[in-house]
Amino acid sequence: MVEVYLNEKFIGTVDDPFSFVDDVKDLRRKGALSDDINVHIDHATQEVHVFCDEGRARRPLLVVKQGKLILTEKHLQQLRDGELTWIDLVRQGVIEYLDAGEEENALVAYQPQDLTVDHTHMEITPGSISGVASALVPFGNYNQSSRLIIGSKNQKQSLGFYAANFHLRLDMDANILHYPQLPLVKTKIHDITDYEQHPSGQNMVVAVMCYDGYNMEDGVILSKGSVQRGLARSTYFNPVKAEELRYSGGLIDEVSVPDAEVKGFRGEQDYRFLEADGIVSPESQVGEGDVVIGRTSPPRFLSSMDEYNLSTSTRRESSISLKHGEHGIADFVIISENEEGNKLVQVRLREERIPEIGDKFTSRHGQKGVTGILINQADLPFSASGIVPDLIFTPHGVSSRMTVSHLMELIGGKVAALAGRYVDGTLFEAENTDDVRAELLTMGFREDGVENFYDGRTGKRMLAKIYVGNMYYLRLRHMVANKMQSRARGPIQLLTRQPTEGKAKEGGLRLGEMEKDTFIAHGASLLLKERFDSDRVVVPICEKSGLLGYFDARSNKLISPVYGEDSTMSYVEMSYAFKLLLDELLSLGLYPKIELEDKY
Amino acid sequence: MKSEHQSLIESYEGKLPLLVLEEIKEALPASVSKEKVKRILDETLASYTAAKINPGECVGLVSAESIGEPGTQMTLNTFHFAGVSEMNVTTGLPRIIEIFDAQKTIKTPMMEVYFKKEANTIEKVKAFAMELKETHFGDFASSFSLNIFEQTLSVEFNMSLLADHKMNTKDLLKALKFKSKGFTAEATTNSIVFTQKGKPEEIKDLYALKEKVRVTRVKGIKGVKQVLPVKRGEEYVVLTSGTNLNEVLMLPEVDTSRTICNDINEVYAVLGIEAARQSIINEVYKVIEAQGLNIDIRHIMLVADIMCVSGVLKGVTRYGVVSEKASVLARASFETPVRHLINAALEGEVDALTSVVENVMINQPVPLGTGLPGLITKLK
The missing domain is CATH 1.10.1790 (PTS-regulatory domain, PRD)
Known part of the structure; x- marks a missing residue:
């Protein structure tokens, strides 16, 4: 006697769990029970579990009986003719969905030739062990699993054609690739997901070689000629927003060109791009600090006097201008209302992004690289037939990462380009690479994919033959233009007087604990002090009490907090952070007494 | 060795460490001129000085x-x-x-027990390893059976295991150091029977006895959980998991100069x-x-x-080496700052600002490297 649970609730017992489970499955396959029902025996606890609740992850499998598929050639023919659909197969019990529990009782074969009497199911395709994103990696089954994961993650960051209505949208950080292409080496998933409707990369001629070391340590070299012809060129869109906020007393922000009387008025020059409505004129080139949306706000604190005098002169300027490092062309203006009914003005900025040194590229195999240099077409190596690579990839990236699929795509792409067809690289079902190589041989190339190359600078033939072919390369959204920053002086934090942190705040690069240690290890004591001078202060200290004093400008005297004028005060240099610590100790009720002595 | 060489070398005492001088003495060829010895010593002194760490090197x-x-x-x-x-x-x-x-x-305490030459044969080491391992009474028992009516606890033994350890039930009983507090014990060839003398209600004492006896050490050294004799080069060594250095070193077979933990x-x-x-x-x-x-x-x-x-x-750690630091600020900069500051204030501690961390904090040159030397001029 075995206990039966429905959705984890005890409902009764059965004498023969095996026939019970088989009966439920049979009824389900016949259609007498809903196909949402799953049943399994938990062998560890000797319980039967029936599930029909929502939220279970289930996957479809082909049903196998006595070592034979229920799916027949007749079914397939009917599918081709459109007489049957997927749901018909499910209803007929040819395909069924298993949940995690029922999967534990099933023995699933990968291929028809593996089937035995013990098997209960077969995969619809062996590739179904992977998700959609990793199935986009061609020849993925030849890779180390970690590289497959990296490869599919990289694809999510690639620039492409993310939405057909992009010119009407106001997405943050949106990128559009100018000339997207369909990959020459594709998988069945590319067809199923309509990849040609939203491709996200370009087929490039890739040579696996070195060139003066500009592609060492995961670098790539781009052909300047190709880039000038539009290779991997993209446009970056970023919106700027302003809202007309409502305040108490019926006061409201106003989007307009601020008057000269407005508090905090910047000057005519700063508003030069604004049209009469206070919004930037489309297609104007704006840069750092330029006002994009002019706006004025009511005064912050209303005193009794001001209530009688609500003229524009008391209004504050609150325009939206471009932050540090931002620039672009005003592309598109939308004036609308938000949920609260406030007027909302949005301006989309557009900027053309031509690949430059520091931009990130990747193949679909987790082989990412950063552009090390752009080389003139004339100086690039060329093949005997005059082919010049668009991108040069380093061979050292392959050996340790073992991305065999990267090398296979290269040769697959070469065949695809020469034969004028797509090469199939579907997971577990890819074209045989031996056949692909044989095809390459028939087209007059070496079957191993290498070719004689000549140095573009000297014209001499290179001693080694170069592995060259076509690969689908993706431009990733990490571009130097968004990240580059430097500072010599700039804003500081109010509390500690140390430089601010982060690019948005024009911050400094922190010389941290470990960096400090390196200075000390070198004995560069005075240099270290200089590096930490960013929050240097010179404060007067009372020699009697050892506390911080202050300078009284009225009497032109230094004042001790304890003894007033009756003390000797000395100026001491320290970091503001330490001065803050002393103050905080005072607030703890501790008395940090500084004992001064002569420096020499 | 000529006496003039001897005195020459001795004149370098204080400049070179004794160990180095000793080494030179040994390596010196039989016939060598005094000038050459002098040169050797000077060269050694030069490279010794060069190898010394400079003042102010952190x-x-x-x-x-x-x-x-x-x-x-x-x-x-x-x-x-x-x-x-x-x-x-x-x-x-x-x-x-x-x-x-x-x-x-520590997670895996271990000892490496070395043996004196005379004890270093495979048989002796194996036997010794057996002696070393902490063995409990319960390890030998194949079954414990309680008889409630007769108030007896009889223990059957795995005789082959006992034989491996060259013991019999009498030895076991002796090793148990059994004190008859309300119990009597009797050993037969393959079992020991404990009989309770008290009233039948105190039957739970018999249970307690069973549990107590089971974990009583009858053999080996306390703490030595596992032994493994291995061959190291020519000799045999016993590796143990679990340590008791003190008692192991007292055993006569053990080479006390090499046995470690x-x-x-x-x-x-x-x-x-x-x-x-x-x-x-x-x-x-x-x-x-x-x-x-x-x-x-x-x-x-x-x-x-x-x-x-x-x-x-x-x-x-903050309880060990770090708590020894002279500077309050240095201690406060490493874990639990408030506690250090408050204790320092209670005791009226003075921070002389002589070390690195404090000087980085107050933005003064650290007294190391270029920050160490000061210049003094004589006023005229």
Whole structure:
């Protein structure tokens, strides 16, 4: 006697769990029970579990009986003719969905030739062990699993054609690739997901070689000629927003060109791009600090006097201008209302992004690289037939990462380009690479994919033959233009007087604990002090009490907090952070007494 | 050795360490002129001076960096010798932390027991290993049976196991040091029967007896959980898991000069601070070598010195080495700052600002390297 649970609730017992489970499955396959029902025996606890609740992850499998598929050639023919659909197969019990529990009782074969009497199911395709994103990696089954994961993650960051209505949208950080292409080496998933409707990369001629070391340590070299012809060129869109906020007393922000009387008025020059409505004129080139949306706000604190005098002169300027490092062309203006009914003005900025040194590229195999240099077409190596690579990839990236699929795509792409067809690289079902190589041989190339190359600078033939072919390369959204920053002086934090942190705040690069240690290890004591001078202060200290004093400008005297004028005060240099610590100790009720002595 | 050479070498005492002079003496050829000896000594002195650390060199920080940098690589690749020959030992970063923190209980305490020459045969070592292992009464028993009506507890034994240990039931009873507090015990060839003398209601005492007897040590050394005799070169060594250095060293067969234990605190307690220092160096170096890293042993020596310099073993923690720091600010900058500051205020501590951390905090030149020397001019 075995206990039966429905959705984890005890409902009764059965004498023969095996026939019970088989009966439920049979009824389900016949259609007498809903196909949402799953049943399994938990062998560890000797319980039967029936599930029909929502939220279970289930996957479809082909049903196998006595070592034979229920799916027949007749079914397939009917599918081709459109007489049957997927749901018909499910209803007929040819395909069924298993949940995690029922999967534990099933023995699933990968291929028809593996089937035995013990098997209960077969995969619809062996590739179904992977998700959609990793199935986009061609020849993925030849890779180390970690590289497959990296490869599919990289694809999510690639620039492409993310939405057909992009010119009407106001997405943050949106990128559009100018000339997207369909990959020459594709998988069945590319067809199923309509990849040609939203491709996200370009087929490039890739040579696996070195060139003066500009592609060492995961670098790539781009052909300047190709880039000038539009290779991997993209446009970056970023919106700027302003809202007309409502305040108490019926006061409201106003989007307009601020008057000269407005508090905090910047000057005519700063508003030069604004049209009469206070919004930037489309297609104007704006840069750092330029006002994009002019706006004025009511005064912050209303005193009794001001209530009688609500003229524009008391209004504050609150325009939206471009932050540090931002620039672009005003592309598109939308004036609308938000949920609260406030007027909302949005301006989309557009900027053309031509690949430059520091931009990130990747193949679909987790082989990412950063552009090390752009080389003139004339100086690039060329093949005997005059082919010049668009991108040069380093061979050292392959050996340790073992991305065999990267090398296979290269040769697959070469065949695809020469034969004028797509090469199939579907997971577990890819074209045989031996056949692909044989095809390459028939087209007059070496079957191993290498070719004689000549140095573009000297014209001499290179001693080694170069592995060259076509690969689908993706431009990733990490571009130097968004990240580059430097500072010599700039804003500081109010509390500690140390430089601010982060690019948005024009911050400094922190010389941290470990960096400090390196200075000390070198004995560069005075240099270290200089590096930490960013929050240097010179404060007067009372020699009697050892506390911080202050300078009284009225009497032109230094004042001790304890003894007033009756003390000797000395100026001491320290970091503001330490001065803050002393103050905080005072607030703890501790008395940090500084004992001064002569420096020499 | 000619006496003139002897006196020449002696004149270098104080300039060169005795060990180096001794080495020169031994390596000196039989016939060598005095000038050559002088040259040898001068060359040695020159390279010795060149090898000395300069004043103001911050050796501690260089050591910290030299150990810390390879340490970052260590985290990722900890090797596991899954069941291979020797016993499972903590290695890698966890072990390093264990040693430098001078943790009282370590994860895998171990001993390497060496033997004197006369005791070093495979039979003797095997027998000795058996003697060493802590064995409980219950380990020999094949069954315990309680008779409630007769108020007896009879224990049957695995006789072959007993024979392996060259014991019989009488020995067992003796080793039990059984005190007949309300019980009598009787040994037959393959069993021991305990009989309760008291009233039948006190039957639970019999249960208590059973549980107590089961875990009573009858043989071996306390704490030695597992033994493994292995061959090291020509001789046999017994590796143990679980330690009891004190008692093992008292056994007559054991070579006391080489037998060691990997628990630093135990080494310190049994053999003293100098042994603990050497033990720290050996144990850390063992880990570093096993990881295939290359750290100069002097860096580890420095850390070991710091841990042992007070004469008491101190870990590199806020309770150990760090609490010894003279500066309040330096202590406060390492864990629990408020506590240090408040205690310092209570005691009216004075921070002389003589070390590195404090001077970085107040933005003054650190007294090291270029910040160390000062210039003094004579006023005219």
